[in-house]
Amino acid sequence: MFDIQSHQSVSLTDIEAEIARVVWSDPSIVAEAAKYHFSAGGARTRARMGLEAALGLGLSGQIALACALAPELLHNASLVHDDLQDGDKMRRQKPSVWAQYGKNIAISTGDLLISAAYRTIAMHPHPAAALCAMHDAIATTIRGQARDCSIGLATPEDHEFIAADKSGPLLALPVQLALIAAGLGHDDDAICAGRAIAIAYQTLDDLLDRADDQTYGVTNICLSLEATGLSPGVAARAACERAGASLDAARRHIGALPRGAGAPFLKLATRLDIQLKEFSHAT
Template structure:
């Protein structure tokens, strides 16, 4: 039976409410860590993971409650990773505001990220698929573990060690792919398309790498300055320069983005849930951010 379609903005409002309720739990008074979580959510964000869950969920006739639950799970885990990432990278600002660790201290930031991870499991309970909760929990745990593995790879990076573009892509895939793929994986699990989750995962991981390389092209000067202070982080353009591509590194990186995006379009073209149409908006956005004449 086809579910009623609700405006995306209305569902996003429900997602925000569920995230807040899951973070608060049964507390009548906010702890410093809970307050820090709510502060972080108020700083904004595009909620792209929530939008993926909603658009895909509507295309696959998922109930509104399940759409909201999948979206909230993905956003809570993503924002937990941002809080911890800012702490580990010692970044002072995010979205034009003080980062959680800068405003509340490192110890509170660590606890705030942990609360968000725990809250994601509480949010999952609002899905209308109780019989599939074990499988959904398995997907969540896998995504968290893979993203932590990618983060550890990122933190262990030293520019002056041998580091190839392949090494970089494995790191970017592990760090960004799992939590970007999770909302779609959860929707596919909840809607009875479990057999195609692996195909979804492979395609979205490629998109995540393309997205990260695009960010690196735009941030190369900033990352070079950070490297001078000892706070080096993997950047695709810098990795290519270190591997002998010199002034052509930007062009090589751009070409790699276009190749990955073409592969994503091919890989998702046969998947249900209008995934090709949904991702085409994001693909066009990345292409637009890179001038074709760089290639």
């Protein structure tokens, strides 16, 4: 267990150590697959957001860990299952879990990471409220994934709804958990900020992956806009404009969050805004 007595703060190193302790300290083929998945790297965006939100609100290192670990574990579970459902054989320049270990192990690996997320929330000071927030986030993510898997050629509005459902909840959850731990409200503002940022986040991915998504028939905002009659260049600029509007909406909700709890959101929104503008100017 994380030793809060010897840590006044926490870092991503502590996050990685706790993931290792919780997920693959008990050897099994599924734990090995989970370790393999995490070895491919990743930005640990949700973990960073949880740490920053919790520590920014003056919460303890142990609480910060709970706010960071649970969303990060759930996000990685969704990646393992998503790769299997989409048939993606590569993840971060390595074979995806299902391609490396088989479909059955991939399902079990995602399940293990979901279970581990619930285990880490035991460190939260208000576990009942935190568990409810986690369930709501997972349920909405599942709704978005199911719609993405079943829809044909999505309209631009479909695309935004799917992106907000699939990615928004787990971007909002780190901040939600910190707000719950601090006894503060504004849960709806965190959820709305996460959904709006998720649209911009997915739009940037779609701009970069347009060619591959067209080849494999994957939902993509650029292709949805092109289906309305726009040329690829005009569609790309339109996608950037729509994403910019989503970021503006996100900032309004971020501004309503108390005591600087929105700082992780604002940092992510600023980075996305810069990248989208760079892409728009290049087209």
